[in-house]
Amino acid sequence: MIWECNDFINVKEVGPRDGLQMEKEWIPTAEKIKLINALSKTGVNGIQVTSVVHPKAVPQLADAEEVMRSIERHPGVSYSVLVPNERGAERAVPMKADEWELMHSVTESHSLANANKKVDESLKEHEKVVKLANEQNVTVQGGMATALGCPFEGKVPFSRVAYVAEAYYSMGIRSISIADTIGVADPKLIYTTMNRLINQFPDVEFSLHLHNTRGMAIANVLAGIDAGVRSFDASMGGLGGCPYAPGATGNVSTEDLVHMLDLMNIPNGVDLNRLLDISKIVETLVGHTLESAIYRAGPADQLQVAPTAQKKIGK
Amino acid sequence: MIWECNDFINVKEVGPRDGLQMEKEWIPTAEKIKLINALSKTGVNGIQVTSVVHPKAVPQLADAEEVMRSIERHPGVSYSVLVPNERGAERAVPMKADEWELMHSVTESHSLANANKKVDESLKEHEKVVKLANEQNVTVQGGMATALGCPFEGKVPFSRVAYVAEAYYSMGIRSISIADTIGVADPKLIYTTMNRLINQFPDVEFSLHLHNTRGMAIANVLAGIDAGVRSFDASMGGLGGCPYAPGATGNVSTEDLVHMLDLMNIPNGVDLNRLLDISKIVETLVGHTLESAIYRAGPADQLQVAPTAQKKIGK
Structure with missing residues (x-):
């Protein structure tokens, strides 16, 4: 039961990739490196x-090589690179990432729109990427886009999710990230999907990549924890977005996630104050308001000074 | 277990009071009346x-009398008025509301700041209000401000909540609203508090009044349902706010609440599309962006047209 959960939750910071890629204004490479170095000191488990x-x-993200070359790597933090295809994998080899993250659409129409390939064609290409990763001794995480809803097809049958999970599994992958790419999943869908996946693949570590597009990301974290998920992606300040929902919010914000886990006494190892310091820098860099509720409102434990007297109203 | 819940959830729309009271620009009385008449047709259980x-x-809210006199009353909708004190109760008598909502701070410092009275003094005054309500045959709901956190005192011991609940109970009140006034409650606190209250007062109908100040309102709804709560306050477009957290969001938005319940197949009787039509009017009236995620992003079932071809990149 979630109300008794005190298992450790792994937090992966995806802001430098999934967040910044949505920002139109160029963020100087040196600033990206500074951000990632600061994130390394927050206690997050991994950084995309x-x-x-x-x-x-x-x-x-054109400066991928320089960023990977220049960041300081902290022990205990896994530094990952998103590898969309075989050509990307060849580029990734000299970067010496700890982890390659694959991304694969679960639905045919999104696969065509996003990778210009059918699902099975794309899985074939992923096999080659995994082979290369194995040769390089790099861990692979298999990601699943549109696993919980597709902008073109709507609801996604569980059989499609299980199909791609099975394909990843047969490539030897034991770490799979389930993404609510367009932020349409509700907590019940999260619970039932993750519950079935965990039962069907008991030796796979599943993580959740949640977008707050429709305000349900934090509730979906609860549902994921209740189903047994112990790893979550999150983005500094809630950066990120969804091309199919203009004006919508992005990834679940790292500070909102950590803030809730802290209040619930669920250990996660992340320092909320350091995250908030970073968000202040991020807001200046991106030049727009951040979506993070905690960044805007401040943590729950901030007390106010009580007024000493009330102004008399009326006669 | 929440994942199997298909009990009916009562939604009370509090936007016309708790939402609009935070708006600095005057909303013309005729517009308020139109809004409330439109809300009456959405299927909400009650309107504050x-x-x-x-x-x-x-x-x-200086036009309280005119608004109450002029709105159309729909059968099945309970029209309530917030009655803060004895003087207010006398004003409320000729309004013929279906329900008077009392509001009482759980913490001494907030009671002094908000009502200029100590908790016990204020409870004494509430007794007189309840007596008047009984004479008028008006239902009373007892509200509890700062029940889940106080801006001046921080965490609130459950004994304080139980104390005020007991006081309400002994006045004969069997409907109590627990408010997260400053939006600091986490889902675990919601679950444990509501669980204890429901066990201690099994013949009281408890409802939750949640603010989304720290992004947890929708997750807190889940926790409340899991604990057995079946009635929630919500505000059109997420209107409302918190004087202690500038720039923070307001009440849980009615459309975000109904949207999630619908996706989870939890019956609630509210028409989401009508809510969204109302929010469009509300946005124009208040002249600023609404916080509602669904108003900004659209419902989860809105499909996009898949692109027919992908632009070729690179060589």
Whole structure:
């Protein structure tokens, strides 16, 4: 039962990749490196540093090599790179990441729109990436986009999720991230999906990648924990977004996640105050208001000074 | 277990009072009446129409009498008025509300700051209000401000909550609303508090009044349902706010609440599309962006058209 849970929760910070890639204004490489170095000291379990996506597709991450080369690596923090395809994998080899994150759409229409490939074609290519990772002794995490809803197809049958999970499993992958890419999952869907996956693949470590597009990300974290998930992606300040929901919020914010876990006495090892210091820098860098509730409102334990007298009203 | 819950959830719309009272710009009385008439057709269980607070304290609600006189009353909808004190109760009598909502701080410092009275003094005054309500045959709901956290005292011992609940109970009140006035409650606190209250007062109907100040309101709804709560306050567009957390969000938004309940197949009787139509009007009236995630992003079932071809990148 979630109300008795005091298992350790792993928090992976995905802001430097999934957050910044949505930012139109160029963030100088030196600033990215400073941010990641600061994030390394917060206690997060992992940092998704960058992506070896084509620079024309995501100009913001064109400095992937320089960022990976220049950051300080802290023991206990796993530094990952998103590897979208075989060409990217070749680029990723010299970066010496601790982890390669694969991303695979669960639905055919999103796979075509996002990777210009059918699901099975894309899985074939992923096999080659995994082979290369194994040769390089790099851990692989298999990601699943649109696993909980697709912008083009709507609800996604569980059989599709299980199909891609099975494909990853047969490649030898034992770490799988389930993404609510467009932020449509409700807590019940999260619970039932993760419960079935964990039962079907008991030796896989599943993590959740949640977007707060429809305000349910924090509730979905609860549902995930209740189903047995112990690893969550989150983004500094709630950076990120969804091209299919303009004006919508991004990833679940790291500070909102950690703040709730702390209040619930669920250990997570992350220092909330350091996260808030980083968000202050992030807000200046991106030049717009952050979505993080805790950044805006402050932590729950901030007390106010009580007024000493009330102004008399009326006669 | 919440994942199997399909009990009916009662939604009370508190936007016309708790939402609008935070708006600095005057909303014309005719517009308020139109809004409330539209809300009456959404399927909500109740509407908190206004408050008989002193007009100098909350100028926005100075038209309480005219609003209550002019709205159309729909069968099945309970129209309530917030009655802060004895003087207010006398004003409320001719309004013929279905329900008077009392509001009482659980903590001494908030009681002094908000009502200029000690907790026990204020409870004494509430007794007189309840007596008047009984004479008028009006239902009374006892509200508890700062029940889940106080801006001046921080965490609130459960004994304080039980003390005020007991006082309400001994006045004959069997409907009690527990408010997270400053939006600091986490889901575990909600679950344990509501669980204990429901066990201690099995013949009282408890409802939750949640603020989304720290992004946990929707998760707190889940926790409340899990503990057995079946009635929730919510505010159109997420209107409302917290004087102790500037820039923070307001009440849990009615559309976000109904949207999640619908996705989870939890019956609630409210028409989401009508709520969204109302929020559009509300946004124009208040002249600022609404906090509601669903108003900003649209419901989860809105599909997009898949692109027919992908632009070629690179060579």
